[in-house]
Amino acid sequence: MKPKILTLIIVLFVIVVGSAVGILFNFPYDPLKPPKADDTGSTPEGIQEVVNANNQFAFDLYSELIKSKHGNIFYSPYSISAAFAMVYEGARGKTSEEIQSVFHFPEYSELRPNFAAIYNEINSNHKDYELRTGNALWLQKDFHLLKNYKDIIKRYYGGKAAEVDFSRAPDASIKTINTFIEEQTNHKIKNLLSRGDIDPSTLLVITNAVYFNGEWMYKFDPGRTEDMYFRIDPKNLVKVPMMSMKPKEKLNYFEDKFLQILKLPYKGNRLSMLIILPKDNLTMLESKLSAEMISHYREMMKETYLDEILIPKFEFDTKYYLSHIFFKLEIFYQFI
Numbered sequence: 001m002k003p004k005i006l007t008l009i010i011v012l013f014v015i016v017v018g019s020a021v022g023i024l025f026n027f028p029y030d031p032l033k034p035p036k037a038d039d040t041g042s043t044p045e046g047i048q049e050v051v052n053a054n055n056q057f058a059f060d061l062y063s064e065l066i067k068s069k070h071g072n073i074f075y076s077p078y079s080i081s082a083a084f085a086m087v088y089e090g091a092r093g094k095t096s097e098e099i100q101s102v103f104h105f106p107e108y109s110e111l112r113p114n115f116a117a118i119y120n121e122i123n124s125n126h127k128d129y130e131l132r133t134g135n136a137l138w139l140q141k142d143f144h145l146l147k148n149y150k151d152i153i154k155r156y157y158g159g160k161a162a163e164v165d166f167s168r169a170p171d172a173s174i175k176t177i178n179t180f181i182e183e184q185t186n187h188k189i190k191n192l193l194s195r196g197d198i199d200p201s202t203l204l205v206i207t208n209a210v211y212f213n214g215e216w217m218y219k220f221d222p223g224r225t226e227d228m229y230f231r232i233d234p235k236n237l238v239k240v241p242m243m244s245m246k247p248k249e250k251l252n253y254f255e256d257k258f259l260q261i262l263k264l265p266y267k268g269n270r271l272s273m274l275i276i277l278p279k280d281n282l283t284m285l286e287s288k289l290s291a292e293m294i295s296h297y298r299e300m301m302k303e304t305y306l307d308e309i310l311i312p313k314f315e316f317d318t319k320y321y322l323s324h325i326f327f328k329l330e331i332f333y334q335f336i
Helices: 044-068 079-088 093-103 108-123 145-155 172-186 281-286 291-300 323-328
Strands: 006-016 129-140 160-164 202-214 226-233 236-245 252-257 261-267 272-278 303-304 309-312
Touching: 006 129, 006 252, 044 093, 044 108, 044 291, 044 323, 079 093, 079 108, 079 129, 108 129, 129 145, 129 272, 145 160, 145 291, 160 172, 172 202, 172 226, 202 252, 261 291, 272 281, 272 291
Parallel strands: 006 202, 129 160
Antiparallel strands: 129 202, 226 236, 236 309, 252 261, 252 303, 261 272
């Protein structure tokens, strides 16, 4: 028997900013209420193992992106790992081995409950900020996935499935997915998919979203924002709106002759942004970036009074087609 080829589209996005379910659309669940996953059997050690895997993949991917992408880079390694964890659950043989190697996934018995625990923690309600993630499967209506596979995805990843018709109603299918994504991201991501992203052979689309809306614990003063020069490399300066803060509290900070590193907490003090500023050479810093390096510098940081913090005010969005990157990382996109 001739093997069937399952063509997958992985759609990944993250929005940092800060509705009703579409009645006419076949959504897998309320976009604002991702289903809970089964994290029975998760352990602190297992969660840390999955976190370490995600962090390692994050820097592996970054090292490839900087080779082909000029300018700002913004992506969610968690989103990509989450989508490929669901692909990994359905892959076998060499494909399975390559996905596990690239994403550093532990064995299924460790991956499933601990990924579920991370997913549930992201989706836990917090009064100080809004953070959620959601997975969904969009399945060609006359194509049938194994029930066991769909059960695993639903149980451990909250990834419910909805049927669409890519082959006979591509526009309606795209509109359904795009509307779901727009709802998930509070109308910030619109028209993510276009006709060029699918074709009549498309059988499954996997989507993941991460949405975050939070306020700084120590706010920047809007009245102090002014245009200033910001060095983007050793030779070039650009003029940008520069936010200013004169913190009254100590912040986690460290510097040496190569860089400055600062931890800025969000309201609630459960989430933070880690900012690394090279003193001279961004390229040299990028060549050394790793999970181990970040861990080392985090250990060196201490509570410090800072006279002033200046950070460029920015807004941008990015969209990557990662096929060529994953070919370099040895992942095949067709599954037999």
